[in-house]
Amino acid sequence: MNGAPSETWRFVEPLAARLRRAFPGVEVTFYDERFTSVLAHRAMIDSGIGKMARRDKALVDKISATIILQSYMDSRQ
Numbered sequence: 001m002n003g004a005p006s007e008t009w010r011f012v013e014p015l016a017a018r019l020r021r022a023f024p025g026v027e028v029t030f031y032d033e034r035f036t037s038v039l040a041h042r043a044m045i046d047s048g049i050g051k052m053a054r055r056d057k058a059l060v061d062k063i064s065a066t067i068i069l070q071s072y073m074d075s076r077q
């Protein structure tokens with residue numbers, strides 16, 4: 001939240017470096033995904049998805065990924 005790298009950054013940066021080497025000329029962009037699980041749960045509740053379905057981590061992850069992608073695309077306009 002203060003702009004400092006997260007604890008997981010040490011895993012992210014080497015992966016980004018490998019992607020850059022594997023796909024030269026393709027931009028590797030970092031995008032803040034904090035709170036997307038909270039937003040996903042809120043979207044699930046607003047959509048009327050049942051309590052048991054909201055416990056499905058795979059579904060939460062899919063909705064979170066959609067939120068991240070849409071947010072990124074909106075930021076590029």
